[in-house]
Amino acid sequence: MPQINLETAKSGPSCQPGRGVYDYLIVGAGFAGSVIAERLAQGLGRNVLLIDRRPHIAGNAYDHPDEAGVLVHRYGPHIFHTNAQRIVDYLSRFTQWRPYEHRVLAQVDGQLVPIPINLTTLNKLYGLSMTSEQAEVFLAERAEPVATIRTSEDVVVNQIGRTLYEKFFRGYTRKQWGLDPSALDKSVTSRVPTRTNEDDRYFTDTFQMMPRDGYTRLFEQMLDHPRIDLLLDTDFKAVRDEVKFKHVIYCGPIDEYFDFQLGRLPYRSLRFEHQTLEQEHYQPVAVVNYPDPDVPYTRITEYKHLTGQVHPCTSITREFPCDEGDPYYPVPRAENAELYKRYKALAEQTPNVTFLGRLGTYKYYNMDQVVGQALALYRDIEAASSEASVAVGLDAI
Known part of the structure; x- marks a missing residue:
């Protein structure tokens, strides 16, 4: 996963010997973009340039040690859960796992209840x-x-x-x-069930766990391939006319790709307030929700419950939803779905571009669903490649 700078990328063939034209330019180094990049490089031997406007890989799943050395999720808690064995098998190529069942409490009527x-x-x-x-x-x-x-x-x-x-x-x-x-x-x-038994797990999926060494390390392993080049701190518009490529897989907001020509798709964003405390624990579970409208934040996360890290300090994050900022959640309303359909129709008329992921397809996906969507796209590309190879072989007969 060589990291290259923009000036190098602009020079075309000097990015890597013999890599004057990338088979794929992939926009967004979160789960969608990274999974499809790995599959295309490893499975089909394609040359891939993966870019992200942020200064790091892993998208919203990015985790890192804070100043105190506590492993935190910069963009709020990410808990892996799925019923799909194939998703677990795929991701297990890049990480070992720590068993973890997520439990959430809500502060209601002065009490913490499941x-x-x-x-x-x-x-x-x-x-x-x-x-x-x-x-x-x-x-x-x-x-x-x-x-x-x-x-x-x-x-x-x-x-x-x-x-x-x-x-x-x-x-x-x-x-x-x-x-x-x-x-x-x-x-x-x-998405939120009501139960009449004592099961206090937030999820009931067959597989519930966390990457043993964190999400960022998982992504580093996934992208460690000689056919994947990486450009961080890079906007798509900065390279789309400077780098040669055959096909774009775009995991950013679909309306942004088309310069908002049909109008803006509404997204909900988040503001995070991170705090490190000189105490071993702050709350009894990883996440406590605050439904009270007079409390300005929605939840507090304490990461040591998720990671199992042993540390004398603990770090927490308060989440404040907002309209401005990075797009996190497509807003599920009928008029927004209708606007997305118009963008989707425009996308289908645009050659050599595929839209992928939560932002690219304007749908709220869990992490495992994004991985599944990327693997499904790869299967389609692989099948089309096989058909093309057969056709070439027949033409040669």
């Missing part, structure tokens, strides 16, 4: 000692059936009623998205 809502949550919140069967009746009695579920509010109120919706979901969602749940697609709150 979220997603489960039997323990209900019993602690209401001072009860219900069984699972009694909890099912408890929730059913409070549910307010919604004939047609369209919004995130509909999902929650239909399942557990308005009181619990107000306590756990409305304030948090309004802070996270800058919109009331009644204005957001049902997919937002559909």
Whole structure:
């Protein structure tokens, strides 16, 4: 994974001997771009130039030791979970794993209770000692059936009623998205289940773990290939006319690629407030949510729970959702989906460009889903390459 500078890149063939034209220019060194770069280089022997406007690889999964030596996630917590053995098998080429099951607490009514809502949550919140069967009746009695579920509010109120919706979901969602749940697609709150047993894991996937040596090290291993060149601190516009390439795989915002000619796709961003404390631990779990609308941040993360690091200090991050800043979350509303469809149609008419990843396809994906999307793209490219090779062979007969 040679790191080259822009002046070197501009000179074409001198980037690497015999590499005057890159087969692929890949924009974005997060999961989508890095996985497809590795596959194209290793699987098909393609020459790849991977660029990122940030000064580091790994995208939003980037982790690093802070000034105190505590391993932190610069862009908020990233917890790997999946049901797909093939995703685990692929990523295991580049990392060993540390078992980790994510548990989240929410501060509600002056108490820390499990979220997603489960039997323990209900019993602690209401001072009860219900069984699972009694909890099912408890929730059913409070549910307010919604004939047609369209919004995130509909999902929650239909399942557990308005009181619990107000306590756990409305304030948090309004802070996270800058919109009331009644204005957001049902997919937002559909991601969070409600349980009547004591399972307090945030995820129930078959595989739940963390890269043993961190995400950045995983990416370093993934991109350590002689056919991958890397340019950091580099914007796509700075090299698109300076470097020779055959095809672009673009993992940045699709509307930005087209200079926002159809209008801007809305994204939600985050501001992070990092703090190191001279104490061994700050909170009982990695993440505590704050649904109260009067609390300006949505959650606090303490990374040592995620990494298993032993250190006399601990580091935490408070997250403040905002409209301005790096694009993190596509905003799930019908009008935004319609605008994306128009951009997608424009993309389909643009030769030699493929859009990939959360920003490139304007969809909220988990990490494993992004990896899966990149591997699926590689399979398509591999199949097309094989068909082309067969056609060339037939022409030679």
